[in-house]
Amino acid sequence: MNNLNPIPANELQRILDLSDFNLDYSNFNDQFNDLAKLAASVAGTEISLVNLIDSYTQWTISSHGLDVDQMPREESVCQYTISKDKHFEIVNLNEDERFKNKFYVTNHLQLRYYYGIPLKSNGHNLGALCVMDRSPKILDPEKAELLEIIADEIINRLNTFKIIDSLRNQVREATDTKNKVVHDIRGPIGGIIGLAQIISEQGKENKMDEVLQFINLIYKSGKSILELADEILSSEKKQPKIKIKGDELNLMILKEKLEKLYLPQATAKGVSFTVSISPATADIPFSKNKLLQIIGNLISNAIKFTPMHGKVGASLALITGARSTLKIIISDTGAGLTQAQIDDILTGTSASTKGTNGEPGYGFGLALVKHLINGLGGILNIKSDKEGAKFIVELPQPLGMV
Template sequence: MFHPPVPKNEFERVLDLSEFDLDYSSLEDNFKDLARLAANVAGTKISLVNLIDSFTQWSVSNHGLEIDQMPREDSVCQYTIMGDTPFEVADLAVDERFKDKFYVTDDPNLRYYYGLPLTTPEGNNIGALCMLDKELKTISPEKTELLKIIANEIVNRLRALKVINDLKGKLKQADETKKKVAHDIRGPLGGIIGLAQIISEQGKTNQIDEVLEFINLIQKSGKSLLELADEILTAEETKAPGADEFNLILLKDKLEKLYSPQARNKNINFGVHLSPDTATVPFSKNKLLQIIGNLISNAMKFTPEGGQVRVSLTLQTEKDTPTMLQIIVSDSGVGLSAEAIDQILGGISATTKGTEGEKGYGFGLALVTHLVHGLNGTFHIKSKPGEGATFEIQLPQLVV
């Protein structure tokens, strides 16, 4: 029995990956050309761009093999991210670590693997570019140098996506400033128009024609600005979620798309529920997929076959109180001891095994704790050994 390898800098690695704040289901078009180019350079039928988090290998782009994800402990790329050099398996069918894996014994019956780590400027291997084939292959040093260039370009594109998302966030802040300005000018404008009306009435009594004409112009200009402010406010109030936003409906659909395959693979009843009253109100998507995804993957890992994992999403928008996004993930799994709960909430990682012997990496919940605290949220766990677990998160939101 081979124990899955864990990089020495594992927490820094998954934290670095989380900073990209990626939606793993929407990256295909960004890397499809590079995946195809890598296969052509290597002379293999298949190439994959894989990102590896605490629990899952996400194939964010592929060429020659339709695959979206697999458990991290089943992947070959988990070995690639252990070092800075290419990782090659000459024949998967005779390697003790992989010969019994489903992708070797069943379709597509893979034999050859060649992978290069995707390394960030901080020195963290967040995934791998891998080439695979049903036939045995060799890759020359010259081709390896070309593949390294492709791997570097993948990381560069990920960094560019992050910059773009950051710019979108700044544009959102500009929109919020625009709304605040609109709010701020409505009061003074209303006062100006009221004052102009009073002076206008006095002017009629005094018959000051030139003053009347001037004040009437002020009145018209003030009304025009007030109408513009109302137009800005109305547009803001009715706008749909932007690229850097979710609403509860979009978040529910995204979670079901990403994690239903894991539930099916383990025969777990998985469901996402939301509060209908605020289902269409936009809120920031910042780190939500990383936070909730780690909770769901952890819950599925510790829930036996036939069990259930439930996600509840509620956006609380009560008047005169901060808007809060409440996330509850509950499972019917093996549960947690009080000591384990204290370790998680204290940001301490602990490696444990799942219900089917899955090796735990011990960093998923530590990452959740770190991210939630970084967003000024709260994280609570209710559990007892043998009675499942409930994870509850409250995150403050700026809803405009």
């Protein structure tokens, strides 16, 4: 059968749209559990999942009846759903050539029925709401309509999280602006006070009592403004420096997230995956904007092209200074890249290739990475030899962030 791994016609824009949500797939907690449970109840199925699909992976952000966090995109049924404008239904997975040999059909799960609805935002399918069962069936139109309503609510919530994240960034920028204004006014006010002191001292010698009284008032007024500025700055400094806000990460937290998200992928392929961080700056907050999307795609790509018993490593370091920089190195012991392949990646013209276990390539993971890095004003370098490849990313942090 042709097109065993379908790719939406708007795939690049689709994953760009998904990246704009800046999602942390490990941090949704119970925010969609009520909708997943409702979907299963409406459909009369044992299982329902809320899935988002990026370049390499299907991420389950909420589930009912089945404990699952992720699976390779090429193994999923929902990859077909996101290629559709409407729903995608399989009455019996065991009778469909595309799915009858999949692990969820042949193992203890013995799944048979699937019904999926695209989760659409701005015309792009970010993922799917799906319901599944262990016996074949056909969903009634009334139930299908109710599932459409649930899918719309999932997107509404995702958009709400996106808006909150945007507002959080605006608040941080406003705080940075306030601190800059306070810092900027301290200089001239200090100068005024200094000048007033000099004139005041000279005025005493010249017995200019009225001028002296006026200048003393200026001095006191200016000093009170300076004290107010110090108080504002002091209140900011009293905030715990290692407190992590919603739009921030630090190296320790990032390490934990990467291990949770990508160690299962590496383990499933028999690849060693490790994350190392620089201890000196391990607890200093930095922006998480598009960070998990960039690092995640690079790690998934490295696992894809690393053979069994190989190694994939992520090295993370925050280099502090006048303009702090987050340095990320993703290394692997795969076959490596030719200079022509490196040039294609850096120019955004790389073609899709299969992984070491024949994993299909969708051709957009590294293009997305390059696009996101450019958007953040960062730099991507690639080094490769017979021992593997290294992707080196440098991301400047926003002024005032660290």
